[in-house]
Amino acid sequence: MEEIVKKWEEILSYLKNEYAITDVSYDSWIKPLELFQIEDNKLYLTYGGEQSTMTLGYVTRKYATPLKVTIAEITGIQFDEILVISQENAKQINREKNVVSINMEETSSFEANKKMGNSSINPKFTFDNFVVGRNNRFAQTAALAVAESPGEFYNPLYIYGGPGLGKTHLMQAIGNYIGKQNPNTHILYVTSEEFTNEVIENMRTNNNASAMQRFRDKYRTVDVLMVDDIQFIIGKEATQEEFFHTFNALHAMGKQIVISSDKPPKDMETLDDRFKSRFDMGLMADIGYPDYETRMAILSKKIEEKDFNLDESIRKYIAENIQSNIREIEGALNKLIAFSRLEKIDITMEIAERELQNFISPNISREITPQLIIEVVSEHFNLTVDQMASKNRSSNVARPRQIAMYLCNTMTDSSLQAIGLLLGGRDHSTIIHGANKIGEEIEKDESTRNLVETIKKKINPN
Known part of the structure; x- marks a missing residue:
């Protein structure tokens, strides 16, 4: 031993x-x-x-x-x-059990576009520069597993989330990783718009049958097919039919399929059930809104990549006020960098507030999400978001966590499962119990009612 x-x-x-x-x-x-x-x-x-x-x-x-x-x-x-x-x-x-664990204390601690097949994969999108936070950890883990063993474990991999949250980055990171490890792998990345346009173009040609056969040969002979923003094929009958048969052909051959969308299949009301059942065959991985810590990490990573200096207070100002997606954070940073280099001056808080007023609008009510609620509750009780998601059951953590459960359940349309994932992977019954407990206290206890109302005003001041 x-x-x-x-x-x-x-x-x-x-x-x-x-x-x-x-x-x-x-x-x-x-x-x-x-x-x-x-x-x-x-x-x-x-x-x-x-x-x-x-x-x-x-x-x-x-x-x-x-x-x-x-x-x-x-x-x-x-x-x-x-x-x-x-x-x-x-x-x-x-x-x-009275078992003896192995004592490890005496041991040392664990120490221009690239063409793949017929698709353009941006080499800058890798797993190494993907900033992992609680909002995207599950999706990143699933994507890396697929990249290591395409076609073996999670097929299809269905990544969903709002715009600018990193879905495309993860998809192209899969392509870059596979291409580096196995250069002979035929990888094809397309947007649903490109897929649709190819279907229409080939159907319009004079030699329709021959053109469509070439189209099918292109898509059904790849080792890895990645289709971004699949929601845009909904309602396009010919495109849906071609994708359906392409999906079946590749899946039957054990080829990897990766799909992204802005929502899960169950929320696409007009999506055929045959598509929903096939998407459900694999793994669903969602990407939520980044929390404050993740936004700060992303911002710092971008600043480092662009070799730019930005005061910590301005970084915090951006991370606190731009909460919707990563793309807006990068857009705000790019604007400040451009201004600094054109005017040849350092960025001050006054300049940042003025130049970013189109990105940051304090008078416009912000979207209320479970992530926002958890952040506000954490701040109110002087806790970190990680403490809220931890296994800590002490009253000074458990009670704020239950208040967050109640507010997430009453102020948003998010599922119990989604709320549970943000709070450390807790199951739906735990969320129900916590929310009901606070709900009952609000009815009986005025101090709890006032406390919750105070937090609600912080969440939505308007």
Whole structure:
């Protein structure tokens, strides 16, 4: 046992080199693994990253066997099985059984467009420069899993969210990653508009049958098909029919399909049920609005990329006031950079407020979203958003969390599942319980009623 502990860092390093695991994959899947216990000749590992069942299952399927082989080669110890479990399950095991966890304290800590097939994929969109926050962690994890093993696990991958939140970045990051790892892979990225235009153009040609056959050969012989903004094909009968048969052909051959949209299939009222059922065959991954910490991280990343200096107070001003999407944050930054370089002066708060007045309009009521509510509640109780999403059950955290549940449930149309995801992956029954508890207190207790009304005015001052 001691040998595995002592050689754990060597084992991981050997695994990375022997199986040609990229830096981003290593940091996402391998580095967060920690030794937990050995029982019945099974090695149990905990995973320190995203704690979803999807992620744990993927890490186990993808890396358990290579890890088992690597351990055997370096230490000579043969395990029947390697299992990756959540940190919560590990705590539960320790509570229920008198087992000895492996002590890791004495070990070291884990230390111009590019053409692919017939599509243009922007090389600047990678996983390395995608800023991960609570609003997009699940989607990023799913996208990376697809990029590592196209066609194997989540097919199709359906990414949805509002405009400017990073859907296109993630899709093209998949393409760039696959293209780098497997240069011979035929990857095709198109927008639904491009797909539609090709269908119309080929149908209008004199030799219609021949043109449509070329179109089908183009789309049905790829290894990876990515279609951005799929919602725009709704109502276009000929386009829908071509996409339906293209989807079926590729899926039957085990080819990877990645789709993006502004909403989940169930919210597309005029979408045929046959499309909904096929999209449901894979994995749905949503991207929400970035919280304050993520907006600040994105802004800092963009500033670094553009080699520009911007005072911390101005960064906070932008992050606090532009909450809708990443595209607007980048647009605001670009405007300040252009002004600074044209006028040859540094940006002050006065200049920022004046130049960004078209981006930041304090008098216009902001969209009320669960993310906004959680941020306001956190600020009111001097908590961080991460504390609100944590497992902490102390009253000074649990009560604000329940108030957030109540306000999200009563002030937005978001589903209980979506609210639960923003609050640390809690299930719908927990959200209902928390919301009902605060609702009952409001009816009985005037101080609670006043408290909630105060927070509501902060959320929506108008």
